[in-house]
Amino acid sequence: MIAGHWSVVVVGGRIAGATAAWALAPYAEKVLVVDASQATSFWPQQSTWDRDGAILWDDLGLLDTVLACGAPRTYGHTFRFEDEVSEQDYPQQDGYSYRMTVPREVLDPALLRAAQSRDNVTVLRPGRVRDIVTRGGRVSGVTVRHQGVEHAVSCDLLVLADGRLSRNADRVGAVPYQVIPSPWVAMLAYFADLPLPTDRGYIHLERDNVAISTPCGPRQWCVSTDMHQAMLDASGRHPAQEFARIIAEDPHIGPAVALGRRITPVGGAGKLRMHRRPMSGPGWCLVGDAGYHLDPVVARGTKVALVGAQLLRDRIAAAGDVAGAVLDGLTEQRDAALEGDWELAEQACLPAPVRS
Known part of the structure; x- marks a missing residue:
């Protein structure tokens, strides 16, 4: 009752x-x-x-x-800032030291x-x-x-x-x-069967957007972007279109998603x-x-x-x-x-x- x-x-x-x-x-x-x-x-x-x-x-x-x-637990990520690439490993303090x-x-x-x-x-x-x-x-x-x-x-x-x-x-x-107020618009989709590591993530930082991929399940990855509203205003494109462009042009994520498959719609939020x-x-x-x-x-x-x-x-x-x-x-x-x-x-x- x-x-x-x-x-x-x-x-x-x-x-x-x-x-x-x-x-x-x-x-x-x-x-x-x-x-x-x-x-x-x-x-x-x-x-x-x-x-x-x-x-x-x-x-x-x-x-x-x-x-x-x-x-899967991830123990580090590849970090790209414009054309500079570095590998970041998480300090292994104890059994909780993962992402x-x-x-x-x-x-x-x-x-x-x-x-x-x-x-x-x-x-x-x-x-x-x-x-x-x-x-x-x-x-x-x-x-x-x-x-x-x-x-x-x-x-x-x-x-x-x-x-x-x-x-x-x-x-x-x-x-x-x-x-x-936030100037960022967040978009993401989930993909399967990407030729990417299962224990490491990836972050690509630009001045007006961030692209991220991270394993999130058995042979599954979350691919996400954060886009500055000013960039969207300048382009005049829908956030989902900018998401597709950023991902396709990324030197790490782009080739991977071309070989895998998207298993959810693209969604997100802004303003x-x-x-x-x-x-x-x-x-x-x-x-x-x-x-x-x-x-x-x-x-x-x-x-x-x-x-x-x-x-x-x-x-x-x-x-x-x-x-x-x-x-x-x-x-x-x-x-x-x-x-x-x-x-x-x-x-x-x-x-x-x-x-x-």
Whole structure:
């Protein structure tokens, strides 16, 4: 039965939401995950992390889950800046010293299945939150629409993990306190059977675009570009056309994709905005892009989701259960933990010289 009381309601069942549901389940009587997407959705997005991310996955108890997604570990990459090429190897400090990239349509369902494996986690998909209920200035529940029926749900904690465009974050009054427009447009597609290394990535940096290839599954690679908006404005071409041109002209990726095959559409996003919102308030908490969105050009979105889930879990674990947890100060903790990542993304969003 959906209507009634739940210890935690998580809105969004992708990386941030599924991870939060998994992490909070040991401290909750019942957890309800409400996810609006269809099971067959294709997301032109990838999840990328390095040693720090692997350590976070392990701390959250999900490392085996993400490794089972089948993406190979990479231990370095070829770096090209214009005509100069160098080989970068990642320092081997311990067993976490690798980089990994997993398509989101592979990783996100795996995480949601892990959350559902907890006996006290229920997933509604597709489902939507139609309204948020407050009592005495505190969030006390939501109205959930599932299969054409609306259900009144009360909760001790509402976790919003429904992405950078979260309307629910606006509803609870989580107004962004910092917003930075991004000049980058990100595009990607997945390819199979490329004659490329399975344990190394590739990065080609130009003044107005970046081309990247990285292994992401059995005989699969993600090929992506980040393009400066000024370059697109000057060319007048659609981002997908520029993606095809950049990839075809790349001396490393171009010959490889000519011999392999593309297995997904080309997709992506542009005109994005970085933002920071308060992480918590009376009866609610934001994890992932809903509360803290970095430009994808720096590949730190997964870390943001994991840090938020970890901080929330640790605060609730310290209290012993969800109902007794005090969430004050989470915003400051999150911002301190991610300050270096924010600064890196902020630098990437500064005006850059673009070839004429």
